[in-house]
Amino acid sequence: MYTFVWHKSFSMRKLLFALLFCITGSVQAQNKQQVDLYSLEQFKTRVMQDNDTLYVVNFWATWCGPCVKELPHFKKLSETTYAGKPVKFILMSLDARTNLIQTGQFLDKKKIGIEAHLFAAGDPNVWINQLEPSWEGSIPATFLYQKGSKLAFREAYFTSEKELENFITNHR
Amino acid sequence: MKKLITAIVAVCSMTFAARAQEGYKPGDEVKDFKLKNIDGKMVSLGGIKDAKGYIVVFTCNHCPYAKAYEDRIIALHNENAEEGYPVIAINSNDPKAAPEDSWEKMKERAKEKEFPFVYLFDENQEVAKRFGAVRTPHVFLLQKEGGKMKVAYIGAIDDNWEDANAATKHYVQAAIDELKDGKPIAEAQTKAIGCTIKWKGK
Numbered sequence: 001m002y003t004f005v006w007h008k009s010f011s012m013r014k015l016l017f018a019l020l021f022c023i024t025g026s027v028q029a030q031n032k033q034q035v036d037l038y039s040l041e042q043f044k045t046r047v048m049q050d051n052d053t054l055y056v057v058n059f060w061a062t063w064c065g066p067c068v069k070e071l072p073h074f075k076k077l078s079e080t081t082y083a084g085k086p087v088k089f090i091l092m093s094l095d096a097r098t099n100l101i102q103t104g105q106f107l108d109k110k111k112i113g114i115e116a117h118l119f120a121a122g123d124p125n126v127w128i129n130q131l132e133p134s135w136e137g138s139i140p141a142t143f144l145y146q147k148g149s150k151l152a153f154r155e156a157y158f159t160s161e162k163e164l165e166n167f168i169t170n171h172r
Numbered sequence: 173m174k175k176l177i178t179a180i181v182a183v184c185s186m187t188f189a190a191r192a193q194e195g196y197k198p199g200d201e202v203k204d205f206k207l208k209n210i211d212g213k214m215v216s217l218g219g220i221k222d223a224k225g226y227i228v229v230f231t232c233n234h235c236p237y238a239k240a241y242e243d244r245i246i247a248l249h250n251e252n253a254e255e256g257y258p259v260i261a262i263n264s265n266d267p268k269a270a271p272e273d274s275w276e277k278m279k280e281r282a283k284e285k286e287f288p289f290v291y292l293f294d295e296n297q298e299v300a301k302r303f304g305a306v307r308t309p310h311v312f313l314l315q316k317e318g319g320k321m322k323v324a325y326i327g328a329i330d331d332n333w334e335d336a337n338a339a340t341k342h343y344v345q346a347a348i349d350e351l352k353d354g355k356p357i358a359e360a361q362t363k364a365i366g367c368t369i370k371w372k373g374k
Contacts, residue, residue: 123341128364
């Protein structure tokens with residue numbers, strides 16, 4: 001009898017733990033993709049570091065068709081060719097600040113899993129000219145940074161993984 | 173070696189020339205065009221009487237940036253049309269790539285928003301190419317000068333697409349005010365983010 005009660009409570013506890021795990025697990029799954037607001041200064045500090053890491057930075061937005069189309073190429077390369085290599089893929093969203101949460105949910109749904117920020121840097125006329133004077137302001141746009149300086153810039157989308165890989169290898 | 177240098181210089185200058193032809197710059201003379209308005213009538217710059225200039229805005233229906241600026245484009249027209257600077261809105265997107273930007277949808281959108289300006293369809297995309305418009309919205313402020321139409325300003329409407337009330341620099345209005353006052357334009361070209369114009373066959 002005693003054993004039975006103990007056993008019952010044990011399994012109850014186990015059940016509770018399992019339940020708790022499920023809840024936290026699902027909450028975590030929902031917020032897997034952390035997207036935060038990023039200023040121009042934060043951006044520069046992040047990508048212009050004095051190390052050997054190559055930063056592949058993609059400016060995009062959830063509403064931009066060609067941007068969304070090329071996201072899987074970034075995901076795939078980060079998981080295959082450049083997995084474990086000193087190459088860091090970073091997504092800079094140009095969505096509205098009020099869409100911060102939706103941007104994270106969007107990336108979650110697409111299972112992109114790449115470091116992502118929402119660029120909230122004020123007047124584009126200021127930061128576009130600072131980052132790349134030849135940039136007309138259309139997205140997607142992709143930058144390569146290494147050792148604190150810009151190696152390459154491209155204002156067009158990548159039709160394939162191979163095209164993105166070539167862009168990276170040609171400029172390293 | 174000398175030949176090599178000459179070749180490099182030649183190639184460089186060719187690339188430069190090709191780039192220079194990629195669209196208008198402030199000060200360039202604008203060639204008139206004729207495009208179909210949402211009411212079916214053909215519109216050309218020369219056909220609009222009493223205009224001192226035009227606020228040409230490459231825009232569209234579907235783009236969130238263009239949508240965010242719709243009310244501000246209407247306000248620009250209401251503020252300046254009577255004084256000789258009406259808005260000419262142009263949609264150059266390929267409806268195959270952006271179904272929301274079809275001729276029918278343009279008419280619907282103009283009706284919904286009661287556009288007080290013409291909304292032209294650049295079906296073969298030639299006007300966008302000639303201007304060098306690449307995104308929506310993309311503004312080209314034009315000014316008549318001795319019978320010629322010249323580009324006075326190219327770029328953004330203001331410095332805050334998300335919140336009109338938080339904008340601190342009203343680039344287009346500032347340029348128009350300077351034109352009205354006969355002053356040189358302080359900032360004749362600005363950069364902005366927008367949706368890429370959806371080109372045919374791309």
